[in-house]
Amino acid sequence: MNDSAANIKNVFLDADFLVFCAQSKIDYSSELRRLLNVNFKMCLLDKTLDELEVVAAKSAKNSVAVRLVKTILSSQKIEIIQTDKRTNTDGLILIRKDVYAVCTQDKQFKALLKARSILVLTARKAGCLVIE
Numbered sequence: 001m002n003d004s005a006a007n008i009k010n011v012f013l014d015a016d017f018l019v020f021c022a023q024s025k026i027d028y029s030s031e032l033r034r035l036l037n038v039n040f041k042m043c044l045l046d047k048t049l050d051e052l053e054v055v056a057a058k059s060a061k062n063s064v065a066v067r068l069v070k071t072i073l074s075s076q077k078i079e080i081i082q083t084d085k086r087t088n089t090d091g092l093i094l095i096r097k098d099v100y101a102v103c104t105q106d107k108q109f110k111a112l113l114k115a116r117s118i119l120v121l122t123a124r125k126a127g128c129l130v131i132e
Contacts, residue, residue: 009040009100011121012093013078015051016105020123022068023061028103029076031129035121040100042078047089049080103129 011032021028032040056066083092090109093099094116101119104110110132113120120132 007039009036009038010043010079010098011036011040011101011103012043012045012099013048014093014102014104014106014109015048015055015089017103017123018048018052018069018073019055019062019065020105022065022072024123024125024127026123026127026129028123028129031123032103032121035129035131036101038100042076044073044078044080045089045092046080046082047085047092050085051089 013028017028020026029042032042052066052069056063087095090106090112093102094112099118101121102109102113103121103123104113105122110120110122114132121129122132123129
């Protein structure tokens with residue numbers, strides 16, 4: 001691994017975050033570049049894609065948002081990380097050693113991340129991301 005690859009930080013995107021950003025028309029990619037002063041790559045667990053399907057099934061509004069999320073994801077450079085899928089998504093992220101930051105709207109998950117000194121970013125209705 002070369003030095004520049006070793007310095008790339010992994011930023012994980014959570015399903016609830018992606019849906020919120022789609023519904024609120026937030027360009028999280030630009031916002032991450034604005035907020036983070038590091039080289040980073042956006043990452044998703046394969047299980048996050050499964051979670052999006054569950055969210056889409058809950059309502060027509062969510063279904064529209066998830067279709068938009070999938071369109072956006074297909075146009076971005078996002079690493080999809082394969083997992084064993086036996087643990088919930090939050091648990092899978094928490095046990096990883098390569099997590100620099102997580103984008104989530106989930107209050108309980110935020111608390112767990114902060115307890116492990118993992119950077120937490122969240123979306124605001126004002127159309128921006130903030131570091132918590």
